[in-house]
Amino acid sequence: MVRGEQPLEFWLQDLERRRTFVKPEHTMRGFFFKGMLENLRTLGDEALVRRCQEACGQERFVDFFSYSVQLLFPILFTALPTLAERHGGAEAALQQIGRQAAIDFLESVTGKAMLKLTQGRPQPLLSIMPTAFRIAVNHGSSRLEWTGPTRGWIRMEGSFMPIPFHEGLVRQMLETARAQGIQVVTHSTGELEVVCDFSWE
Numbered sequence: 001m002v003r004g005e006q007p008l009e010f011w012l013q014d015l016e017r018r019r020t021f022v023k024p025e026h027t028m029r030g031f032f033f034k035g036m037l038e039n040l041r042t043l044g045d046e047a048l049v050r051r052c053q054e055a056c057g058q059e060r061f062v063d064f065f066s067y068s069v070q071l072l073f074p075i076l077f078t079a080l081p082t083l084a085e086r087h088g089g090a091e092a093a094l095q096q097i098g099r100q101a102a103i104d105f106l107e108s109v110t111g112k113a114m115l116k117l118t119q120g121r122p123q124p125l126l127s128i129m130p131t132a133f134r135i136a137v138n139h140g141s142s143r144l145e146w147t148g149p150t151r152g153w154i155r156m157e158g159s160f161m162p163i164p165f166h167e168g169l170v171r172q173m174l175e176t177a178r179a180q181g182i183q184v185v186t187h188s189t190g191e192l193e194v195v196c197d198f199s200w201e
Contacts, residue, residue, distance in 0.1 A: 098168025
């Protein structure tokens with residue numbers, strides 16, 4: 001079912017629901033958390049970052065060290081109300097976090113190498129997303145299918161990030177590849193399963 005525009009309270013409840021599925025073995029790499037805090041510095045300010053660090057009890061993250069997914073939630077619960085005020089609502093704020101995550105990844109050493117390898121073209125660039133997913137987290141899976149030369153879908157299973165995050169991420173990847181006439185529709189197909197349909201002209 002495709003979601004409509006939802007208020008802040010809806011996405012806070014969505015995060016609370018996702019948190020109930022976290023198990024001790026669910027981890028994310030430190031670079032994901034570092035990137036998110038940098039995103040919050042860009043989208044918010046230094047004071048917001050400090051509040052998020054205090055909320056999760058972690059002052060710094062080591063890139064390839066594994067941290068519990070549980071740390072994600074106090075960061076988002078703390079940041080989202082502020083970002084919603086500054087970016088036209090919680091849904092728009094989550095999309096912006098997804099966009100910044102894509103930008104951060106593509107500006108990393110790994111991302112730059114992949115950009116060079118794919119020559120910045122939309123189809124091969126999107127094709128690296130399942131690999132990037134596996135690098136970032138130790139759980140779940142990601143699968144991409146093409147339904148045409150300029151359209152397809154990507155499914156993320158075991159994703160603890162809300163739907164608009166994925167929408168922003170995929171849209172930014174396509175914009176980075178200079179695709180035109182971009183369409184991105186993201187919906188939930190399970191408790192922690194997200195499917196993102198995309199196309200361009």
